[in-house]
Amino acid sequence: MHNPIRHAGHAVEEFFEAFWHLDGRLFRTLRDLVLPGRVAINYLAGHRARYIAPLRLFVVLSLLTFFIGSAAVHIEEGAVDVEGIEAITSAGTVEEVERVRDRMVGDIERARTAAGNTPGVMPSLVAAEVRIRGAAANRVVELGGRPKPGAAGADAGAPPAGPEGLQFNMLGHRGEWNARDNPVVVGWWPGFANDWLNRKIGNLEMNMRSLDSASADTWLQAVMSAAPSALFLLVPVFALLLKVAYLFTRRLYLEHLVVALYSHVFLLIMLSLAFVLSVLDGLVASTTANTLLGLGMAAVLLWMPLYLLLMQKRVYGQAWWLTLLKYLVLGFIYFMMLATATVLVFLARMTTA
Structure with missing residues (x-):
């Protein structure tokens, strides 16, 4: 009687056979892709076994x-003072959050001045500042406050104080959006859906303002x-x-x-x-x-x-x-x-x- 269960050596052999078969098809597919239209023409002509399925x-x-x-x-973790970020997220008062934020932004400003035009350094410093400001603003909101500009160059990319924000003139909404005082409300949506919508709008505003200080290259890469x-x-x-x-x-x-x-x-x-x-x-x-x-x-x-x-x-x-x-x-x-x-x-x- 034929035993359908194979020994381990045969399983390994089948694995490598399948791998090399896939590798061969991958090589042929990529090789023929160099010539415009070759893979598509051959595949449509019925030569499908030699290529990876599209x-x-x-x-x-x-x-x-x-x-x-x-x-x-990607914002490298090493570009940011991780302990400082943890200090922001664990701060118990708005004033403490702003002190930590201002100290970290000040350190970045000094590093930016010292780096000059060194290639590869400036984008990481900009990204670090964006992340610091975003973490600080989120923590301030969690503590019941409103993000406002700090003393150490915080105006660049910082969320605004007060109701200034995104403009919406749709879905019955008028004026500048504010989650607390002037949220977007869709009348025929349930309450949880409107809460979700305003959370998304808040995240969009926060992230867009955090990117205000980013370079054009960073914006382009983010969109691309x-x-x-x-x-x-x-x-x-x-x-x-x-x-x-x-x-x-x-x-x-x-x-x-x-x-x-x-x-x-x-x-x-x-x-x-x-x-x-x-x-x-x-x-x-x-x-x-x-x-x-x-x-x-x-x-x-x-x-x-x-x-x-x-x-x-x-x-x-x-x-x-x-x-x-x-x-x-x-x-x-x-x-x-x-x-x-x-x-x-x-x-x-x-x-x-």
């Missing part, structure tokens, strides 16, 4: 790019880190746009979805590379290295639209003038949708405490 590859790269993008704007999530959401929309643009080619929607998935796989790889180049540019101090990294970033940004144009031409095989026309129309529509989705995802993240 949906699986897209999901994995979406997660990987998301974490790379998050790491690119939301791009992988936006790309993930828009893949089926892009496939639908392809279906409409190539309606008379008699291709099924799922075929356009394969093209959309492999297009976005390429975009995610390029976006990850852009994140890495951006981080390296902030860490190195060599002028030559910074120049090379800048050229690399420019090459990435130029290759992305050119690659997609070549891919669209090779997959659908239409005349250049028609391909270019459809590419420009689709590209404009999709770029506007992607920019809007990226900003919305970024704002949604900013509503978290």
